Amino acid sequence: MKNKPPYAIESVDHALHLATLLQQEGPLGVSEAAARLGVSRSTAHRLLAMLVYRDFAEQGDDRRYQAGPVLRPADPVGAPVALLRQAAMPHLRALVARTRETVNLQVLAGTEVRFLATVECDQVLRVGDRAGRVLPAHLVSGGKALLAALPPAELTRRYAGSAVNLTRLRRELGLVRRRGFAVNDQATETGLTAVGFAVPWPSGAEPAAALSLALPSARFDHDLLPTWVGALSATATAIRHELG
Structure with missing residues (x-):
């Protein structure tokens, strides 16, 4: 009792x-x-x-x-969540120190993205903690980076019967694959822009997780994209080595 x-x-x-x-x-x-x-x-x-x-x-x-x-009943997450969080946290903090913007760690579960961890920056105007939140993967920058790595048949299976325009989504994910990163320009929240980058799994299989650099849209600058993407890429590589 x-x-x-x-x-x-x-x-x-x-x-x-x-x-x-x-x-x-x-x-x-x-x-x-x-x-x-x-x-x-x-x-x-x-x-x-x-x-x-x-x-x-x-x-x-x-x-x-x-x-x-x-x-609600949740789709399973294919990544080892506890291991990912432990391996990523020091590198997330380093990325925040380097960019002075908030950083998130995300995993894909079905057609949703789950936010595993957030490290907030110290700027007064900043994106806050998103840990624990669940959002549609096709709208989130990290979600789009992860969906872009799925085989075409798997993408079709996940979105079969959904209201998502699969033709349009495939075109957008093709652009993500060519660029190597994804952008969420206020699709999930007015005034918030994010840049997403997939974290490759050490074995070379589908990405285990994604990183997103989230900032107020007023501070988003296209000229800084190469710098942000470079920092995300370096962090993703460091996490991959940590996992390996």
Whole structure:
């Protein structure tokens, strides 16, 4: 029998309870969530906002909240996540020091990208922590870099029956392969631009993960692209050696 911990953190308990309700019972409004938890509407709203931020919930057009990507059945990640994170972190920090922009480590799971780690830069205007988030791979710079490495038949299999325009996506991924990097120009968030680069697996198989350099769109400069891509490439190579 499980007993409540003697030093339970009430806010954490409320958030976990709310996530469970969304997963098992379906959409809830703020008032409904407050009633179920026995808290004020303002507290319920703050809890839901945090669940949305971490992808445990999402808000529908009717303003009710439902289970987010983290709580839905997930496609398996083909990469060893713990090993990747451990190998990459020192190099992510070095890349941030070199570029003074935020850096993310991502892996591909089906048609989604999962953010394994973020190292934020120290600039006042910067892209914040995305660790734990799940986004459509065809919109994310790192996701596009990883999709570009898939065999054509595998790409077709993953997107069969989806609303994604596969012909258009193939054209974009062809450009990514020719360039060696991908760009997300505000496709996932207004005011955010990112440059993605795949991290090759030591055995020469499909890339294990991707790096993305994320920055405010106001600071994006095409003239700096070669410098950023060079830094991403060097970091990807260093991570590959670390994995090997």
